[in-house]
Structure formats: structure tokens, C-alpha cells
Amino acid sequence: MPPSYLVTTPIYYVNDKPHIGSAYTTLACDVLARFKRLDGYRVKFLTGTDEHGQKVAKSAAAAGMDPQSFTDKVSQSFRGLTKELNISNDDFIRTTEARHKKACQALWNTLLERGEIYLGNYAGWYALRDEAYYAENELTEGPNGKKIAPSGAECEWVEEPSYFFRLSAWGDRLLQFYEDIPDFILPLTRRNEVTSFVKSGLQDLSVSRTTLSWGVPVPDGPGHVMYVWLDALTYYLTALGYPDTQAETFTTFWPADLQMVGKDILRFHAVYWPAFLMAAGLQPPKRVFAHGWWTNEGQKISKSLGNVIDPLALIETYGLDQTRYFLMREVPFGNDGDFSHDSMIRRINSDLANGIGNLAQRTLSLIAKNADGKVPVCGVLTQEDTRLLDAARGLPEIVRREIDVPAFHKALDALWDVVSQADRYIDEQAPWSLRKTDLSRMNTVLYVLAEVLRHLGLLLQPFMPEKAGLLLDQLAVPADSRSFAAFDSAHALQAGTLLPAPEGIFPRYVVEAEAAAHKG
Ligand code: ME8
Numbered sequence: 001m002p003p004s005y006l007v008t009t010p011i012y013y014v015n016d017k018p019h020i021g022s023a024y025t026t027l028a029c030d031v032l033a034r035f036k037r038l039d040g041y042r043v044k045f046l047t048g049t050d051e052h053g054q055k056v057a058k059s060a061a062a063a064g065m066d067p068q069s070f071t072d073k074v075s076q077s078f079r080g081l082t083k084e085l086n087i088s089n090d091d092f093i094r095t096t097e098a099r100h101k102k103a104c105q106a107l108w109n110t111l112l113e114r115g116e117i118y119l120g121n122y123a124g125w126y127a128l129r130d131e132a133y134y135a136e137n138e139l140t141e142g143p144n145g146k147k148i149a150p151s152g153a154e155c156e157w158v159e160e161p162s163y164f165f166r167l168s169a170w171g172d173r174l175l176q177f178y179e180d181i182p183d184f185i186l187p188l189t190r191r192n193e194v195t196s197f198v199k200s201g202l203q204d205l206s207v208s209r210t211t212l213s214w215g216v217p218v219p220d221g222p223g224h225v226m227y228v229w230l231d232a233l234t235y236y237l238t239a240l241g242y243p244d245t246q247a248e249t250f251t252t253f254w255p256a257d258l259q260m261v262g263k264d265i266l267r268f269h270a271v272y273w274p275a276f277l278m279a280a281g282l283q284p285p286k287r288v289f290a291h292g293w294w295t296n297e298g299q300k301i302s303k304s305l306g307n308v309i310d311p312l313a314l315i316e317t318y319g320l321d322q323t324r325y326f327l328m329r330e331v332p333f334g335n336d337g338d339f340s341h342d343s344m345i346r347r348i349n350s351d352l353a354n355g356i357g358n359l360a361q362r363t364l365s366l367i368a369k370n371a372d373g374k375v376p377v378c379g380v381l382t383q384e385d386t387r388l389l390d391a392a393r394g395l396p397e398i399v400r401r402e403i404d405v406p407a408f409h410k411a412l413d414a415l416w417d418v419v420s421q422a423d424r425y426i427d428e429q430a431p432w433s434l435r436k437t438d439l440s441r442m443n444t445v446l447y448v449l450a451e452v453l454r455h456l457g458l459l460l461q462p463f464m465p466e467k468a469g470l471l472l473d474q475l476a477v478p479a480d481s482r483s484f485a486a487f488d489s490a491h492a493l494q495a496g497t498l499l500p501a502p503e504g505i506f507p508r509y510v511v512e513a514e515a516a517a518h519k520g
């Protein structure tokens with residue numbers, strides 16, 4: 001049996017249309033899912049929409065719609081974005097689906113039966129924007145006297161009958177768990193933030209609301225709907241057919257290998273979620289990775305500032321794979337990052353057009369012109385040839401290691417290091433002049449370059465599926481030789497294979513002012 005791999009995105013609130021943040025998280029998971037599939041894993045990749053709760057209900061009311069029609073509409077734009085971004089998710093879960101309600105109620109009943117839930121009254125602070133409860137000592141005072149959560153969200157005082165989850169009883173077991181699995185929370189810098197929150201003492205968590213009705217009804221709890229976070233987190237189980245924990249899907253994929261989240265929702269995933277699972281007798285996920293936050297030209301992205309970045313507009317302006325590449329390359333994964341059009345254009349022109357694009361174009365057009373458009377014969381290898389080939393052949397191991405963290409930027413750095421080496425090699429070997437002096441040497445140099453491009457093309461597939469596919473087409477790599485099993489020398493390019501006429505794959509992005517100047 002192939003090894004299994006479950007990777008998940010958070011499910012996004014449908015209070016508004018998707019923006020660069022959700023596109024980023026989903027894209028990162030897509031790269032992982034595609035990578036693992038190519039590497040022989042049996043993968044399940046989950047995403048979806050979080051449709052209940054006060055925040056969504058409020059947005060529906062503001063739009064003058066009933067919550068169900070509103071969520072039907074907005075959820076569709078999230079599903080649409082997965083298509084536009086060429087996301088390879090295996091399922092898309094909406095929390096308003098019957099299968100999800102069934103999973104939530106089953107988990108609730110299990111927690112209740114195990115004595116982990118009790119009925120009480122909540123009196124405390126609630127931040128609508130975060131759909132989160134905060135303790136008094138976590139809050140600061142805003143300019144208008146309002147209480148402000150660490151996230152910057154305004155809090156309101158709430159008092160209502162509520163069911164509670166006995167979170168306070170789980171502190172020591174959580175701390176033990178973090179110690180036993182030191183890489184459960186990554187990046188490591190975020191781990192301390194979580195452990196100190198748990199060490200400061202956990203309070204029981206309110207897990208139902210009575211002042212709103214837009215949620216999953218609490219079984220045998222008239223007037224109560226489940227707290228939206230208990231509802232949302234359960235989606236990870238819904239998708240595996242929970243409560244049927246004996247079914248093959250569940251036993252194969254749970255616990256999840258990687259749950260990707262933004263740093264804003266780490267507490268829910270690294271504290272509440274493993275506590276709920278352990279309390280229900282289920283295993284916690286193997287790893288939670290909290291990535292950083294994007295700003296726009298130095299400013300926090302927010303609807304009120306009017307600087308929300310629409311991923312569809314980026315795709316339209318710059319191209320799909322260019323956008324995917326930029327998002328995965330520009331910021332060290334895990335750090336915060338700033339979006340700017342200048343840096344996007346710089347990446348497209350220097351890394352793609354002048355980098356790999358130019359290398360591919362030079363190699364392929366030399367082959368077309370001087371080697372009858374066929375994969376040339378590889379003669380005796382020199383030290384320089386072997387050095388470059390070894391660098392390319394060493395890439396799968398490096399990239400595999402970085403993807404496992406995941407450190408996408410480092411994986412891409414490693415690929416571009418080989419692009420630079422190949423650039424130097426082509427300049428030094430000057431195959432264009434060998435044509436007249438040593439045809440067999442020219443063929444060897446072009447073969448080496450083509451084989452290096454094949455390695456780059458294979459490894460770029462998870463990041464830029466379309467562009468990498470085009471590069472492999474240009475090298476006439478058969479469809480069944482595109483998984484990572486094709487790094488085996490048996491799949492190396494075969495001399496004499498006819499290649500298609502070369503076509504540019506990575507065009508320059510020409511800034512309008514530049515284009516106008518060219519026209520004169
Ligand atoms: O929190 N930069 O949903 P949400 C980077 N429904 N990532 C960003 C971002 C930014 N500026 N803005 C948003 C929820 N994100 C819950 C989750 S899961 C069981 C329930 C990404 O719509 C990032 O992944 O507020 C963040 O964690 C997520 O969107 C929050 O999405």
C-alpha cells in the first residue's frame with residue numbers, strides 16, 4: 001500500500017468573497033498535495049467553507065438575504081476560486097451540508113457521554129470578528145473605551161446559558177503532548193506562544209450559543225446551537241466519513257499529516273482542537289503549521305482600508321502560474337510578507353522570463369536549429385557536465401526535505417540555484433560555437449542541458465502545473481514519466497526523440513509605460 005497523506009486548509013468564513021489570504025493558504029496546501037501525489041503518496045486534500053455563526057449571520061442580514069441563500073452564493077465563489085487557482089482538492093466541505101451536521105452531532109454526543117461537556121452560563125467577552133472568547137486579562141482598552149482582543153478585534157460582553165467543554169482539565173495533557181511531539185506546532189517560534197497560553201491556565205470553553213440560531217443544533221439541547229469553532233473544526237473529520245471511524249477512509253487518513261492555518265487561528269488548532277480530539281478518544285493531527293500574514297504595499301489588508309487583493313485580478317493581470325510562483329517564492333514560508341506589484345513584476349521577469357524561461361528557450365532553440373529538433377546523443381561526459389548533472393540529480397532529495405517542513409521558498413531556491421549553474425555552464429560551454437568545431441561535444445552539452453531541464457520541469461509541477469507541463473511537453477516527456485519515479489535513470493531523455501518546435505513558456509511582463517516607450 002502506498003503511504004497516505006492528509007493535508008487540510010482552514011475552512012473560510014463566507015462573510016465576504018475570497019481574497020489573497022485564503023488563496024495563499026489553499027495554494028500552499030495544493031503544492032503539498034501535488035508534490036506528495038507525484039512522490040507516490042495516496043493523498044487527501046481538504047478545503048471548504050465555514051458557514052455558520054454570528055459573523056456570517058450578520059453579513060447575510062446586511063445583504064438582505066436569508067443565511068442559507070447567502071452562504072450558497074458566497075460559498076460558490078470560494079469553490080470557484082479553487083478552479084481558477086487550479087487547486088487539486090479532493091473534497092470541498094460546506095458546514096451547512098447534512099454529512100457535516102451528522103459528524104458534529106456525533107462528536108458532541110461522544111464528548112457528552114464521556115463527561116467532557118456540561119451545562120452552565122457564560123458571562124464574558126466575545127469578539128465577533130474572531131468568533132472567539134477572550135479572558136479579561138488578555139484584553140486592552142481601545143480609544144473609545146471598547147475592549148480590544150490581542151488580534152485587534154473589538155469585544156462585546158455576552159451573558160447566556162451555554163454548554164461548556166472541560167478545557168481546564170486538559171492543560172497538563174496538552175503540555176505533555178507538545179513535549180512528546182516537538183514538531184507538532186511549526187514554525188518553532190510559534191510553539192512558545194501556544195505553550196505559554198496553555199501554561200497560563202486554561203478555562204472551560206463555552207461551546208454553545210443561545211443568542212443565535214444559525215448553527216448546528218445541539219442534540220437534546222433545545223435553543224442551543226454549537227459554537228461555530230467546534231462546528232468548523234469538526235469538518236476535518238466530516239470529510240473522512242466520521243462518525244464511521246472504522247471505515248477505510250478514516251483509518252487510512254486520520255490523524256492528518258498537516259493542518260495548514262494562518263497564525264491568527266493557531267490557538268484554535270493547537271489548543272482547542274487536540275483537546276476536543278483527545279477528549280473524544282481520537283488522535284490529534286501530526287502537525288499544525290501556522291504561516292504568516294500578507295500585507296499590501298506595507299499596509300494591513302482590510303475591507304475598510306479598501307486594499308483587499310483579489311486573487312482573480314492577480315491571475316488576470318500576471319497569469320495563473322506566475323501568481324502561484326510569486327506567492328510561494330516571495331516570502332519565506334512562515335514569515336509575514338508584503339505584496340507589491342513591483343516585486344511581482346520583478347519575480348516574473350528575473351526568475352521566470354530571464355531565469356528558467358531563458359535557459360529553456362536557449363537550449364530548446366539550439367536543439368531545434370542544430371540537432372534536427374531531436375534529443376541529441378550524449379557522448380563522453382566531462383567534469384563540468386557531471387557537476388551540473390549531479391546538481392540536478394541531487395534536487396529531488398533537497399526539495400523533498402524542504403517540502404516536508406514546508407519551506408517552499410527554500411525548495412524553489414534550490415531549483416533556481418541549478419538554473420544559475422546551468423546558465424553559467426551554457427555560457428562557458430558555448431554550444432553555439434561548438435557547432436562548427438565539435439558537433440559531438442555540442443550534442444553532449446545540449447543533452448546535459450535538456451536533462452537538467454527535465455529535472456526542473458518535474459519538480460516545478462506542484463508549483464506551476466501548467467507551465468511545468470509545457471516545459472515537459474517541449475522535452476517530449478511522456479505523460480507516464482512525469483511522476484517522481486521518473487528521476488530514475490531509466491526515464492532519462494532518449495537520444496533521437498523528436499521534440500516539438502520550441503515555444504516561449506515564460507514571457508516577460510511588460511509594464512505599460514515600458515510598452516508605450518517601445519512603440520515610440
Ligand atoms: O478563521 N495573510 O476563517 P477566515 C495570510 N473559519 N493569510 C490570510 C490572510 C492574510 N492577510 N487573511 C486570511 C476562519 N488568511 C475560520 C477557520 S478552520 C476549522 C475555521 C487565511 O475566513 C489564513 O489561512 O477568517 C487564515 O488562517 C484564514 O485565511 C482565516 O480565514
